[in-house]
């Protein structure tokens with residue numbers, strides 16, 4: 528068997544197009560564009576690329592992008608003041624503070640300062656709590672993107688066995704919560720899990736969010752399972768001096784066993800920004816008190 532490839536790039540493009548249409552409708556109804564503010568502290572090259580790409584995508588989706596680039600030596604107090612100013616700004620529906628922050632700044636304190644109704648990353652403890660108890664809030668973009676791909680592929684997930692490898696606050700834990708809400712039977716594995724291959728073998732759905740290149744092998748996978756590979760790992764390529772991206776799953780062997788699998792790159796990666804735009808638009812509809820059908824995006 529060779530697994531079907533779950534095309535996250537195509538799904539993300541479609542999602543972005545739908546967000547774009549709803550952004551036009553929002554502007555017509557609200558008399559203003561939806562707005563997403565992104566705050567970057569320092570000059571980390573990867574963060575700079577992400578922030579640029581988020582800004583460009585926001586504008587392409589018909590929303591206003593407000594970029595706040597602050598020097599690396601910005602004090603925590605000054606950053607908190609920027610967050611407060613964005614909380615109070617009615618043109619700003621969503622706020623994203625790019626992580627990681629420089630070491631002298633307490634990330635948790637900054638996340639806690641964001642108005643939870645503008646927290647489009649879904650990292651605020653209020654949004655984690657809302658997800659845990661099933662109230663509407665904001666869900667972190669990467670796991671929500673994974674869930675969208677799973678539902679698109681499998682339809683109803685009810686009763687399926689799911690194993691999430693990884694228990695971070697931004698991927699593993701919210702992924703597990705989302706799957707519980709879909710009535711899956713969920714196991715969360717991590718670095719202390721015993722007999723990980725056997726645990727994974729039970730799963731109809733495997734979500735790998737570890738950060739360990741090609742760790743999950745094909746012979747760990749139950750035949751016919753659906754595999755979502757969140758990992759983004761840069762490794763040396765065959766050609767000297769070059770690198771390539773691989774996931775947390777050994778794609779070649781897993782694709783022989785799974786019924787469907789996300790590739791890296793082109794699987795989960797493109798979903799993250801698309802879901803961010805989706806969350807920003809939902810924030811705008813909510814803040815303007817406008818209806819947005821539950822199945823609209």
Ligand code: NDP
Pocket residue numbers: 669692693694695696697698699716717718719720723736737738739757758759760795796797799
């Ligand atoms: P973290 O480092 O925060 O968490 C990794 C998790 O994997 C931890 O819970 C850790 O366990 C667990 N783990 C580590 N080693 C093992 C092991 N040998 N066996 C089982 N579990 C293990 O990472 P993130 O959740 O932030 O990210 C995970 C991966 O997803 C990374 O490759 C990252 O680059 C990628 N990523 C991709 C995104 C995208 O847009 N596609 C977005 C976000 C992340 P423990 O808790 O016990 O330490």
